[in-house]
Amino acid sequence: MSKCIVIGVTGGIAAYKACEVVSALRKKGHEIHVIMTKNATEFVSPLTFETLSANRVSVDTFDRNFEYNVQHVSLAHKADVFAIVPCSANVLAKVAHGLADDMLTTTFLACDCQKLLCPAMNTKMLENPITQDNLKICHGYGMEILASGDGFLACGDIGKGRLANVEVIVDAIEMLAAKKPSNHKRILISSGATKEYLDPIRYITNPSSGKTGRQWAKIAYNLGYDVTLVTGETSFEDLPFIKTIKITNAKQMFTEIKACSFEQDIIVMSAAVADFTCNKAENKIKKDGEALDLHLEPTQDILKYLGENKRPGQILIGYAMETKDLIANAQEKLVKKNCDYIIANTISDENKGFKADDNEVVIISKENVEKLPKMSKENIARCVLEKCEREKRCY
Template sequence: MKPISGKQIVLGVCGGIAAYKSVELLRLFQKAGADVKVVMTENAQQFVGSMTFEAISGHPVFREMYGGNPDAQMRHIAWAEAADAVVIAPATANIIGKLANGIADDALTTLMLAVTAPKIICPSMNTHMYENRAVQRNLDVLEGDGYVIVDPGEGELACGSVGAGRLPEPEYIFDRVAGVFSPKDFKGKRVLVTAGPTREFIDPVRFVSNPSSGKMGYAVAKAAADRGADVTLVSGPTGLETPFGVRRVDVVSAAEMAEAVLARMNDADIIIKVAAVADYTPMEKANYKIKKTDGGISVSMERTVDILVELGRRKTHQILVGFAAETQDLKKNALEKLKRKNLDMIAGNLVNDSSSGFNSDTNKLNFFYKDGSMEELPEMDKEAAAHVMLDRITSRIIRR
């Protein structure tokens, strides 16, 4: 289950061109199982109509303190007390200044003074406004008061200038909020994760690889970071963004992956090897592109270093978790790898299943443990599966 499921979230929307992104953010929260109520400033209503948020959220929008509705007069207290978190996106320079100085002159600022739950601020404004000393000073005050500040992105802004000030994409804000809700049971743990494929080049333009997208490994790294771990991610070539709070090391080949992982293993408490590393690499790489001919070509291959075997042989105090991507005999093959590679736990899946194959957004994992027991998970998205894996590492290995 995702950390955000079942949570009560108040979404504050301020008057900026990026207010339209708040609609998508609302949808993401709801899709994850959260109940969302929306508070809009007067200026926000100039950019997005309140009916849009009411139709999607299923709740009336809180727009003004005294609007003739008797319920609204205490709504700021009721919503503040019920909230598991309040997210203001976009947050303008005006709202940031008011909150930093304790001003409560409308529905949103009054509600914020009554909130004791986590408060997340997502600044969005012109670059010069964002870099203004007063705005930066106010953000420092809010951070000191315990607010979570989601830094704006950089790029071309609505005003035509280029620089910092863009509201991050809703998916990024969602991930930061989900991280706030994650348990911090991995705080103080150093976690090393591998992800993605490797590429074994035949010549400068051709290589042997596999279809691994890296999504599962990145989900594990993100979940561990959200739960307080110091995370290093050794990644093969992917098109994925580095999760917030994760230190990333990029590699290409199996040899580079082995070197990077083995060099860092002594600093890790937990090693989770999700990467789909090539088992074979060409014995020789051509210096130039091999020209096409009418006949075939023959490429001699040799074994790469089995990184898990080396980790299992060298480990001292580390918890070692592996992955087994199989097409048949999952239990037999996974248990054999668990024993032979000296693992504490192995997660297996059938990659010829469309719901758990390479590049899928979901996975159907089976966990196998040292005592010979196993656990079969239902199909779920990879981030949820990553959290279940960390739950099991805690309950079945760390606390045993």
């Protein structure tokens, strides 16, 4: 759904990355308004942001051609998110203390929407206790802060202070824009593939990309859940605002899930967990022209464990990937694993399922079999979660 997003741009070298953020958000159909500090215009021209956002950029509060009251107070009312990208040490200090001496800081103070700060600065500026205190103050006022990453800085230093990745900033803005108030429910989601190592450099795995669990985490966050994501290695950046636990193999996934499963209201097992593992050889297994026999042991069945240890009111959702007899196999799994829902899918088409953005699934419960049309993994997660809430299985 289209949201109204205000991007504040301040005078830092990372200002050019705000162009990518504006461009990505506009492509996703959002209404974008950019406000720059005067110093930010030394780094990027307002014309660039005007072109990318298709809206006039404001800089000067006292611009006589600009109807401040009409345009900016109304913007403060209609904004869903105000994100400062990048946020300089200077503007961070101002917003921490309620200063409002230019268009950006004045509008920021007037806004009561979700607020996001994406600090970017030299490591010493960031580590300065004054800056650290300012970050804490802003967090205490309810502003979200996207931690700056490590890396090569424009000033030549290597360390903390780089602007968070554009992809993460865009995710964070969209998640805040769609976020509903907390519903005080906890959801645990497993995602991605596990890796069972044969030796230090070889492993058994599967093509799961982790997209399904990632979309579940985003949707659950938006609907007000307290989300924990236990995930195998993926190629994605970590999702902002989501408690993420990274694992490699099935045993680690079981340990992490078991540790927090009891307190969950909903558990979604969308990870593709290995069914078999082996003893990892200490050194690389050498070829000698002979066949290699692998002895594989079954892994702990996590879904079965969760079904056997389900607390009253808890909802357990499993995934079933089948190559034949989809419905019958999934119905059997539902009963065997004591699940409330099984989301069944096949690998019939490369544009669906593993790695793809879309999937075509059947939701199976004890009462019915509901086939959903092909849709994004995000919409599938939304449909299933809303179905859970409608059927009031956990309330």
